[in-house]
Each structure stands twice: as C-alpha cells, then as structure tokens.
Amino acid sequence: MPGWLTRIGERSQRVDTVAACFAAHRPVFLVLDQRRAAERCAALVGQPGWHDYLTLFAGTPLAPLIEASPWLIELKLGSEAWQAAAALCQEQRCGWAFQPAQDTRLADLADHLRRLFVLDDPHGGQSLVNVQDPAAWTTLLAAGSDTSYAHCIGPLGQVVTPTPLPHWQAWLPTDEADEAAAPPLTHELERALKEIQRAWWLSQAADIPLQKLPPEWLERLTQLAEADIARWRDRKRLLPLVRHADAATWRHAQAILFDASLTVQQKISELERHS
Template identity: 75%
Template sequence: MPGWLNRLAERSHPVDSPAAGFDGHRPLYVVLDQRRAPERCAELVGQPGWIDFLTLFAGTPLSPLLEASPWLIELTPGSEAWQVAAALCHDQRIGWAFQPAQNARLDALADHLRPLFVLDDPHGGQSLVNLQDPTAWTALLAASSDTAYTQLIGPLGKVVTPTPQRHWQTWQPAEEVGEAEAPSLTHELERALKESPRAWWLSQATDRPLQELPAEWLERLARLDAGGITRWRDRKRLLPLIRHADEATWRYAQATLSDAGLTAAQKISELERLS
C-alpha cells in the first residue's frame, strides 16, 4: 500500500458525524467547490445559519479564475446552512470542513489557505492543487511530512473530510506554530495526488476504507490506467480481475495490457474474459 494511505490511520480517525467534537457555540468553516454545483451552492447564501463567505482566488494570481473560485464559508453549527453544506461535501464530494481551536477571522483563515492552491513542485515550476477537492486534500494531509502537515493544518484546528463510505474522517490538530511558508510539492506528494482518485474510486467500489485497500489492488488499477483503460465504467467491469486474479492470470493480463496492437476495447474484452 502507498505510504500515504498507511498514514491515514496515524493522523486521522473515522467519525459518524462531521460535527462530532465541534464546539456548538463557535462558527464552523467549509471550503466548497461551488463551480461543481453552482445552483445548490447559491441556494446556501442567506439560509438560516449562514454567516459570511469569501472567494479564495480573490487577490491571488488565480484571480482571473474568480468565477470558478472555491468559497470559504462561515456557518453556525447545527444550522440549516450547515446541514446543506455538509451534504454537499459528502454526497457530491465538493468540500470539507474545519473549526479553529479559538475564534478566528474569516479573512485570516482565507489568507492561510490561499497560498496552498499553487505550490512549488519538484520540477522547478509550480503546480495548481485542487485544495477544495477532499480527495486531493486528504492525499496532501496523509502524504506530507510532519512539518508540512503542521503547515497545512496551521490555524484550521479540527479538520473533517468526507470519505468514500458514509462516515467522515477527522484529522489530528497540528501543534501551534508561528507564521510559516506554504509547503512544497515533493515527488511523494505528487504521487499521492495522482493516486488519490484511483484509491477513492476503488474504496467506494469495494466498500473498503482507504487505509484498508490492498496494495495489489491499487497497483493493478494503476496498470489498467497505464494500459489505456481510463474510464471508470470500464474499470468497474474489470473489478473482479483486480480483486481476485491469481499470479498467473495477472501475468497474462499484463501482457494483454502491454500489447500495442490491441485497442482499449479489445483489451477490455480480453481482460473481462479472464475475470
């Protein structure tokens, strides 16, 4: 299993409710990818429990993409607005929530998050990180070094992310630190970001928590991807092969995937026969 999935259990634990352990007397905050559900997100504005919001790309080099900017929303715990936002985070996987240990200003929290959307990468350039996507955010938190984890969490306090199952994941608060620079993308972080959509899909398709996925399944799914089988519906047809193929069957499957003379459809047909 990739190391970042192993560290999920070290840095977080499952909870049934996203608000478990939150202080009901202080605001909650939600990072929401409003562009993926614009009408439902717009309906949040002004609902009971809605306090305020900021667009996270405002005042950054990403400001030309302002219409697609994620929102940082301040809400009252237990309110109608919070219930709708929590459902959007989990059911549509378009956000995650947090509550600082102490009262915090909305703009100060936004200032912490904004530099994290564009990080220096190990190739000498910069990469855009979809921080609002709980799949990417989970991978970053799990794969980062202890120092980078502290920098990512920073003043956010208690962070809660949705999972492929019905429960949520709550992350350990980081130790208090002074002002710190945004962490950089390492090769391991890049790999985790690339692997995370596959791991999330496999977890959902098999109803097995991310941290319990066998490494062999993930390696096989990655091999399908490298062999040109990239659509989720095609991968679902091959799920029995991913889960149950013995060593000899999988060697034959690998030869099929490596055959440049076969189209993706032909590979799928041949592999499905092996399932």
C-alpha cells in the same frame, strides 16, 4: 499500496457524525468547491445559519479564475445552511469542514488557505493544488511530512474530511505552525495527488476505506491506466479481475494489457473472460 495512504489512519480517525467533532456553541467553516454544484451552492447564501463567506481566489494571482474559485464559508453548526453544505461535501465531494480552537477572523483563515493553492514544485516551477477537493486535501494531509502536515492544519484546528464511504475522517489537531512559507510540493506529493484519484474510486467501488486498500489492487488499477483503459465504467467492468485474480491469472492479464496488437476494447473483452 502507496505508503502514504497508511498515514490517513495514523493522522486521523473515523467518525460517523461530523457534527460530533465540533463545539456546538462556536461557528464552523467549510471550504466549498462551488463550481461542482453551482446552483446548490448559490442556494446556501442567506439560509438560516449562514454567517459569511469569502471567495478564496480574490486578491491573489488566481483572481482571473475567480468564477471557479472555492468559497470559505462560516456557518452555525446544526443549522439549515450547515446541513445542506455538509451534504454537498459528502454526496458530491464538494468540500470539507473545520473549526479553529479559538476565535479566528474569516480573513485570517482565508489567508492561510490561499498560501496552499499554489506550491513550489520539484521541477523549479509552481503547481496549482485543488485544496477545495477532499481527495486532494486528504493527500496533502496524509502524504506530506510531519512539518507539512502541521503547516497545513495550522490555525484550522479540528479538520474533518469526507471520504469515499459514508463516514468522515477527523484529523488530529496540531499546534499552529509557522505561516512564513507554504510547504513545497515534493515528488512524493506529486505522485500521491495522481494516485488519490484511482484510490478514491477504488475505495468507493470496493467499499473499503482508503487506508485499508490492498496494495496489489492499486497496482493493478495503475496498470489498467497504463494500458489506456481510462474510462471508469471500463475499469468497473474489470474490477472483479482486479480484486480476485491470483498471481498466475494476473500475469496472463498483463500479457493482454500490454499486447500492442489489441485495441482497448479488445483488451477489455479478453480480460472480462478471466474475471
């Protein structure tokens, strides 16, 4: 298993009720990927408990993508708006929530988040990170260094993210970090941002928390991808093989996977026989 996944358990704890993580008398905030459920997100505006929001790409070099921009929303905990937005985060992987330790202006929180969308990458360029996606945000928090983690949490205080399963993860707050520069996108972080998509799917499909996924399952899923078995529905057909094959059976499966004379569908059919 990618070692960084174990840090989810080291830097956060499982919670079954997200509202229990926050102080009831203070507002909560959500980073919401409104493009994933545009109509449901638009319906949030003006609901009881809705306070304010900012479009995070506004006023940044990402402004040409404004229609796809995530929102930063301020809500009243427990309100209709909160209930609807939290359901969007969990059911459709549309975002995540946080509550600063002290009163903080919405604009200041937005400025902090805006610095995390475009990071210097190890190739001498810059890369866009979908911070609004709970999978990508989980990766930034778990796969980065301690310094990077502290910077990302920064002024956000208590951060709570949905998971592939019905529970949430509450991340350990830290002292506010230096806001001068965003953390770099290292080679490890780049790999992790690719790995998280497979790990997220596998966690949900197998009903196992991300940090407890057996390493060989992820390695096998990666090999399916390398053999051009890219569609999730095909990978689901092969999930019994991924989960239950012994070493000898998987070696035979590898021979099928990387047999250049077989089409993808032929590989899937052959592999299913060994599931």
